[in-house]
Amino acid sequence: MTALPTWLFVSYGGGHVNALLPVAQRVRALGLARPVYLALTTAAPAVRQAGIDMLGFRDLLQPGDVRARGHGERMAAQLQVPAADHEESVAYLGLSYADLEDRLGAEPAARAYAQYGRQAFLPLSAIERVFDRVQPALVVATNSPRAEEAAILTARRRGVPSACLLDLFGQHERERLARPDFADALCVLNEPIRQTFIAAGRPAAQVHVTGNPAFDTVNDPAMREQGRALRHEAGWDRLHVLLYASSPEPVHIPDIAGTGDPELPRRLERALIDAVERDPGLALWVRRHPSEPVMDDPGHARIRVSTRAMPLHACLHASDEVFVTVSTVGVEASLAGKPVTQLRxxxxxxxxxxxxxxxAQRESGERDIAQALKTRPVAVAAPQAPGAATQRVTDVLRQLQEATRGH
Incomplete structure (x- = not known):
């Protein structure tokens, strides 16, 4: 019996592991390959729980890595928030910084790290160790810089096919992602995003509309049913129900021009509440970001707080229209087939x-909300089937592997 090929999956935690891990699980379930996951920083617990074979940077340390370990211990001690896995943090920081020194020299590396922090890392030598150990037949990573970028570059250098999965739009990394030699396949959220990469110079055959597997549970039947129940219990079956998913607004963001207004989310919230109070045909869920202050009960029959106990996807299905500024809830609402209004x-x-x-079907400014609500937008896309993005990404990987075998 022929042994299965090994496919290497590489990602950091948060939304990135949520996007890539379902694909690794699907590949394993179908028997297409043996997935091995390089789980970076906070990705490890999710991968471990899924039972996928896993590596971390701590597994790459060698007895001779005295300099790297020294750097890692020093840098880990300076972290503002202690790492959950100290040894992994030491290995990641140390091997990455030692690689930076080897590529740039000691003084330029120190200057780069002082200016950019971990964004200066591109740990190619550490990733070479992963390839030597795993011998992957295919590499899959999301669009983060640092180790994920290094994995795709190393795959190209070694003649191993690779795919890059975008979690959202790839605006920040557009120049890198648009290069025809960066990964053999680019998996994107939808057709308009695909067209922006083609316009930027990426060959059309390399850009695939797959969606993001992290959002594959949006239309789970249980969430749809819970949404209908929430709406019915509120007595809103015959109303046009809005959901406002707010996002905190920072004053300044590194590398982003301009000044943010921290009061913007609350003013938008107030404008929507005012509009609903004036129109008896409207109702409103207000769902604040977890980092924002908890909202008091508005004390109004047609205005309710969407609490953390209420699953987001159920709340989407309990609504007719979703308002966001830059929250990814807007993306999930679109996949649920809900019209989205972006508040600029x-x-x-x-x-x-x-x-x-x-x-988004439309945009509105802070002063235009009441006028916008005089019309009802219609969603243009059908809801995405549960599991659809995971299967589409898996199909792209299968095609890459078959194309490689054909050469």
């Missing part, structure tokens, strides 16, 4: 052009 004015507007990217 955020310092991050240019990185989340939801209307241009086919996510």
């Amino acid at each position: 004015g955020s310092i991050l507007d240019h990185l989340s052009p939801y209307a241009a990217m086919g996510i």
